[in-house]
Amino acid sequence: MIGELIGATIFGLLLLGIHRKVIARIQGRPGPPIWQEILHTLKFSFKVSWVPRTASRVLFVGIVLVAIAIWVVAYLVVREGGSLLILFGIYMLHKIVEHGFGLSSGSPYGKFGGVRSVISAASEIPLFVSVAGIVLVTGSLLISDITAWQAVHGPLLLALPLAAFAMYLVLLSKMPWGPFSIVESKEIVSGYKTEHFGIWRAGLEVCNGLKTSVLLYSFIVVFLGPLPLLWVLALMLGIQVSLSFACALTPMLAPFDSVTVQSLVAGGLLLYFLALGVIL
């Protein structure tokens, strides 16, 4: 399992590198090589590091460990077919972790990044109404049950296109340089990452790599069903490229607009699933 975890991390970092490359090409730049993010992680891990004097020391370091740990949990949940709710809980929790990254340093830029991450969490919570739709259709939230249901009835994507859309929106909001990535927009320097440098940043990059893999993999498992490994990898790449296109072709929204768009989508979905619940 350790091998899989390391593999997932490196593959996720590779996907993020491809993400950067695709965005750069669409914008007419050469862009960095696709393994740039892997090099990045290694580079940071070799740098001299310390903890800023203003920081809350335990939290500053502890939050890095928590960040990696929660995505290891998420990986295990998807792999073992655990409850989808745990997975969604971890998606939300990642926002709190970003919040912790930002606030623990005492830097004003980090603080604003952290505040923005909580704001965007507020607008993402309702997106999880799609859980209700999945329960209505499959009668269960265990990923193993959902894959079993898909083996009989075909992909969930066809049965619940709107839930898949909601989840795609969540993926998009977790991608860097996307329309909803207000937590790392440039007017607040690097947002919540500003003060985490050196090995702490390397730890954060490990978390990001694992996060990207788990997000894409869980989307495939939940909405397309169990597939052979090569198919999964190819689909992850495909989804990642589609996300890159979405990120490259849309401007980053202002924080207020970002929250408004997400909330409106969530409200519409809530009505849809309420109607679905009444019909079914």
Place this chain on the structure above:
Amino acid sequence: MEKTTALGIAVLCGAAMLLSAAGAAAGAVPPILAAAVLVLAFPAGTIALFVWWSAGEGEEDIPFLGY
């Protein structure tokens, strides 16, 4: 943290993960325990590894000490 301590923690975490994974595969360790070990040891081991290879040898110039 001392360089050797960091290496020790990293090795310990790696060994714990390997042992629990092997034990779970052989059926000697309950899978939930192996998972718990993985969750605890993976982040700690990763950071300890980074600390180990980025830690100074004690011969460098004093780095910029911040604010």
Place this chain on the structure above:
Amino acid sequence: MWNAYSIGMAAVLATGVIAFAALALERDDLHRLLLIDLVEIPSLGIIALLGTDLAEALVLPGLVVGIAELLALSHIYLLKEGLRDRPEGYLHIEVVEIGHAPAIIASLLVVYGIILSGFTGGGIAGLGVVFFFMAKGHREDFALLEAAAGISWGIWVASFFVFMFLPEYWYLAVMGAAVGILLKVTAKMSLVGTMWGKPHE
């Protein structure tokens, strides 16, 4: 369709609508704080509509949480408005003289409370003690009252453990719980109103 429960529920919901409308219309913070108490009542009403022993057991924690929040909010209100917690000057209009009468009346109330025993008895006995202290001025011994309340509460809890683990001694436990709650309520009631005064050294 319309039974006692649904009629009661309709009434409670009506009060709830009134309370929430009042809260929504009110702009002054102090008045909203007062209205909050009105808003709490429908929730207690809904619980009380259960109409069983369970309702009694559930109303109490609900009430405690509500009062705790209300106290916290009142304190925040005092802080944010910068209000002092006691008046700067006193108006001397005390009519009760320090004499023998208050002690006699107080002892009568306390004796009657002991005869009643339990929660009501504690209330009446506490009233006697309050009256006594009011008549005597602010010379009550906080530490003593607190200690008495604490020890009696301990007796009460210990009695419940007797119920759970040694049910054959139930009579002892009943008496222990009754005496405990009597002393507890007496001690607490006699503290009512005493926080208002000179800071206690």
Place this chain on the structure above:
Amino acid sequence: MNSIGGPPLFFLEFGDIMIYFSPYTVALFLLALVFTVLAIVSRPENQVEILFGTDAYYGKEIDVPEMRFRRFMSIACGLACMGAMVTGDLFDFTLFVSLVGICNVGIVAAVKTKHVQNAAFQYGIVALTATVPLFGGAAIAAATTGTLSMIALGSGLAGPAPFITRAALVLGVMGEGMAPFYAAKAEMFRAPGAPYVIMCSFSSLLIFLRVVEVVLTI
């Protein structure tokens, strides 16, 4: 109920109060524990503020009694959170959630600044009104099905709780778990004390996550 949060691992009975541990509740419980420990052991950071429009900056100093009070409130909040995560009783859940609400207000209100106090008072009003749907929802469930046990409600023995119970519970949790909805307000972040502010948003998030499970179970 087996299909929502994973199969229950074990039950812990305190008289008639049932505590149950499914993978979901255990995961949330452990997270609450981790963050509570973080709040206990870490000291607040020294916030650096920029003077707007200039290059000047200044550091904020932290008052020790204020720090102690906020830490106490965070620990209480963490404990209430842990309780809310694992309880198997609907009424206990509502009580724990309202406790989380009070503690959140306390964490914010400990800061002696006019704006923060104003905000805390408004949060408090919302939290207090939110207890009405919370307790009301639990009581309606008890009145219509005769039980408050989530296990009994989920197993179908007592029948599903009425829809209004679920709606009321969600509404109540939205009122108590104030942090995400007020996060846009700067008051919460003006004061230094990262571990405590995080506890505030974290507890709100946790009760949201748990109420999803509760609503889908009962």
